[in-house]
Amino acid sequence: xxxxxxxxxxxxxxxxxxxxxxxxxxxxxxxxxxxxxxxxxxxxxxxxxxxxxxxxxxxxxxxxxxxxxxxxxxxxxxxxxxxxxxxxxxxxxxxxxxxxxxxxxxxxxxxxxxxxxxxxxxxxxxxxxxxxxxxxxxxxxxxxxxxxxxxxxxxxxxxxxxxxxxxxxxxxxxxxxxxxxxxxxxxxxxxxxxxxxxxxxxxxxxxxxxxxxxxxxxxxxxxxxxxxxxxxxxxxxxxxxxxxxxxxxxxxxxxxxxxxxxxxxxxxxxxxxxxxxxxxxxxxxxxxxxxxxxxxxxxxxxxxxxxxxxxxxxxxxxxxxxxxxxxxxxxxxxxxxxxxxxxxxxxxxxxxxxx
Amino acid sequence: xxxxxxxxxxxxxxxxxxxxxxxxxxxxxxxxxxxxxxxxxxxxxxxxxxxxxxxxxxxxxxxxxxxxxxxxxxxxxxxxxxxxxxxxxxxxxxxxxxxxxxxxxxxxxxxxxxxxxxxxxxxxxxxxxxxxxxxxxxxxxxxxxxxxxxxxxxxxxxxxxxxxxxxxxxxxxxxxxxxxxxxxxxxxxxxxxxxxxxxxxxxxxxxxxxxxxxxxxxxxxxxxxxxxxxxxxxxxxxxxxxxxxxxxxxxxxxxxxxxxxxxxxxxxxxxxxxxxxxxxxxxxxxxxxxxxxxxxxxxxxxxxxxxxxxxxxxxxxxxxxxxxxxxxxxxxxxxx
Numbered sequence: 284x285x286x287x288x289x290x291x292x293x294x295x296x297x298x299x300x301x302x303x304x305x306x307x308x309x310x311x312x313x314x315x316x317x318x319x320x321x322x323x324x325x326x327x328x329x330x331x332x333x334x335x336x337x338x339x340x341x342x343x344x345x346x347x348x349x350x351x352x353x354x355x356x357x358x359x360x361x362x363x364x365x366x367x368x369x370x371x372x373x374x375x376x377x378x379x380x381x382x383x384x385x386x387x388x389x390x391x392x393x394x395x396x397x398x399x400x401x402x403x404x405x406x407x408x409x410x411x412x413x414x415x416x417x418x419x420x421x422x423x424x425x426x427x428x429x430x431x432x433x434x435x436x437x438x439x440x441x442x443x444x445x446x447x448x449x450x451x452x453x454x455x456x457x458x459x460x461x462x463x464x465x466x467x468x469x470x471x472x473x474x475x476x477x478x479x480x481x482x483x484x485x486x487x488x489x490x491x492x493x494x495x496x497x498x499x500x501x502x503x504x505x506x507x508x509x510x511x512x513x514x515x516x517x518x519x520x521x522x523x524x525x526x527x528x529x530x531x532x533x534x535x536x537x538x539x540x541x542x543x544x545x546x547x548x549x550x551x552x553x554x555x556x557x558x559x560x561x562x563x564x565x566x567x568x569x570x571x572x573x574x575x576x577x578x579x580x581x582x583x584x585x586x587x588x589x590x591x592x593x594x595x596x597x598x599x600x601x602x603x604x605x606x607x608x609x610x611x612x613x614x615x616x617x618x619x620x621x622x623x624x625x626x627x628x629x630x631x632x633x634x635x636x637x638x
Numbered sequence: 639x640x641x642x643x644x645x646x647x648x649x650x651x652x653x654x655x656x657x658x659x660x661x662x663x664x665x666x667x668x669x670x671x672x673x674x675x676x677x678x679x680x681x682x683x684x685x686x687x688x689x690x691x692x693x694x695x696x697x698x699x700x701x702x703x704x705x706x707x708x709x710x711x712x713x714x715x716x717x718x719x720x721x722x723x724x725x726x727x728x729x730x731x732x733x734x735x736x737x738x739x740x741x742x743x744x745x746x747x748x749x750x751x752x753x754x755x756x757x758x759x760x761x762x763x764x765x766x767x768x769x770x771x772x773x774x775x776x777x778x779x780x781x782x783x784x785x786x787x788x789x790x791x792x793x794x795x796x797x798x799x800x801x802x803x804x805x806x807x808x809x810x811x812x813x814x815x816x817x818x819x820x821x822x823x824x825x826x827x828x829x830x831x832x833x834x835x836x837x838x839x840x841x842x843x844x845x846x847x848x849x850x851x852x853x854x855x856x857x858x859x860x861x862x863x864x865x866x867x868x869x870x871x872x873x874x875x876x877x878x879x880x881x882x883x884x885x886x887x888x889x890x891x892x893x894x895x896x897x898x899x900x901x902x903x904x905x906x907x908x909x910x911x912x913x914x915x916x917x918x919x920x921x922x923x924x925x926x927x928x929x930x931x932x933x934x935x936x937x938x939x940x941x942x943x944x945x946x947x948x949x950x951x952x953x954x955x956x957x958x959x960x961x962x963x964x965x966x967x968x969x970x971x972x973x974x
Contacts, residue, residue: 357769410960413967417713417768418923421915422963424715428912429956436949546908550776557773594788600780607773 327463335466337571338474343528344555344567345477346521352561354517355497359549360423363430364404364522365529366544371396372530373539379449380442389453397526404522412514427549435541446540450533477524481564493517554603560613569614683824685945691830693937694837698892700914700929702885708861708924709881711768715775718911719782720886724749724893725902729795738800745890753886757879787904797897803829833895920962922972
């Protein structure tokens with residue numbers, strides 16, 4: 284399966300005597316610094332709408348990348364889990380719908396929301412791991428649809444079609460976290476944390492075992508690993524990432540409704556992960572950035588080209604199809620191929636890794 | 639059947655009792671306590687027949703899906719888009735010519751041709767990479783949904799059935815008794831009955847084709863072991879092409895049926911894709927009888943759900959799927 288070729292970055296870092304600070308690649312310093320000083324350069328719209336949204340969608344898609352890239356399981360239920368997280372914060376916390384919202388303080392509501400979303404994710408995983416490969420996509424798609432319709436028809440808990448509005452982040456440390464710069468740092472923090480944790484887990488025993496399960500479940504089972512437990516645990520972890528993303532998403536738009544976790548958004552998360560690439564945790568963020576840029580500016584671009592602005596979906600669909608057709612590993616795959624080509628000796632045609 | 643009774647006497651007895659109760663509920667005049675308990679008999683009968691006919695429609699969509707999946711291991715997530723395309727093509731053709739019946743072959747041919755294009759241009763290029771094929775079908779369905787929205791707009795289209803099919807059908811089933819002692823008989827839309835019968839005919843025809851003809855033998859052999867079949871010299875690519883075209887054409891016909899039953903509109907593609915997903919998950923992937931059973935179950939669950947517990951109708955469908963997955967992951971009729 285070429286979309287999910289083995290992730291090579293799984294061998295432990297060599298201990299060559301340098302301190303861990305010196306072993307951080309240069310690219311990390313550059314990107315990290317650029318992201319940290321971004322509020323000084325970019326305007327409010329860029330910070331809140333473009334970068335905030337990119338980090339949130341990237342975080343949700345990161346869960347899918349973790350499942351797909353390391354676990355070999357493609358789940359379309361990530362957005363539903365994010366939706367559960369957002370809904371639970373609205374139900375247990377404060378929202379404008381005070382007949383349903385319990386109004387509990389954030390330090391109670393958020394942990395409850397995370398736990399419930401993770402339970403939902405675990406349950407989804409438990410159902411989905413009974414099947415493999417393409418069946419998983421079908422079943423998680425059905426679960427996502429069921430959640431969407433349930434939330435739309437249930438007025439007692441989910442407030443039906445209109446959902447909840449006025450869901451705001453708590454005023455922690457006296458900061459208004461919906462202020463563009465503050466929200467930017469908030470989402471950046473969680474996205475970076477999620478990225479680093481996924482990178483860490485991919486090299487930790489659990490991640491290595493998960494990659495083993497992906498490559499050869501029978502052998503791992505013969506070695507004494509519990510294949511099902513590893514897979515379900517991967518779903519639980521991906522659900523945590525999605526739930527954090529879902530809560531941030533709810534705060535960003537200050538509302539949550541069934542449409543947030545509909546079938547379209549569920550597929551969008553898959554599109555983001557595939558466009559970016561599922562081989563490295565940076566992929567989802569690249570994919571999310573491209574998606575957000577397209578979604579924000581494509582309408583203007585289409586209008587200048589003389590097409591109707593509503594043809595945005597067409598553009599996204601064509602981009603997705605092109606990526607799946609020509610570079611199954613997404614943008615990362617293209618990048619890797621380019622680098623390989625540059626290294627290749629023009630005479631021998633062999634890779635340039637020394638003689 | 640006797641085998642089943644011998645092996646599972648308790649289940650057989652439960653099934654027999656349930657069937658007897660159902661038959662009694664259909665034919666008998668309901669006593670007043672039953673009416674007090676679950677409402678009028680007319681509502682019940684309508685839900686039952688609507689469920690069965692909706693199941694027929696679901697079967698038409700899902701059988702193509704399951705046939706393609708069974709042979710090519712290709713989860714065609716663009717199947718809902720094929721359904722919608724069939725609906726639009728059928729509508730245009732019926733409007734153009736004025737003949738409702740002509741809409742069926744037109745939709746079948748156009749959508750089957752489109753299916754051939756898909757198989758030749760897309761799926762043959764990535765044979766055996768089933769996950770990638772699935773991703774590609776997602777991309778195709780996004781593009782097709784937007785192109786159809788572009789072409790036909792967001793309006794609802796209804797394909798109107800001809801006049802000789804439009805009236806109600808007087809059935810022999812009694813719904814209630816008037817004070818004067820006259821019996822009230824159930825009236826049911828004739829077009830739904832006819833379409834359901836057509837679905838049954840197509841289903842039986844498919845079963846005969848698969849089990850009694852040489853082409854069917856080839857297809858069944860391909861389902862069992864594709865590589866071995868091609869090693870024996872069968873032209874498997876041609877079989878693939880034929881099955882894909884046929885499955886796509888069935889989705890097109892189902893689109894016309896759906897446009898007559900309900901309406902053709904954007905969003906229906908996702909609805910019917912999901913319905914066929916749930917149907918084949920419940921029934922067992924790649925199995926035609928499984929698709930029939932699953933379609934019937936899901937159609938009944940949806941209709942009874944929307945009548946007797948309107949808020950949670952979708953959840954009922956979902957619970958059936960979860961239950962099947964939890965206890966029989968390969969589906970009711972699937973082979974493990």
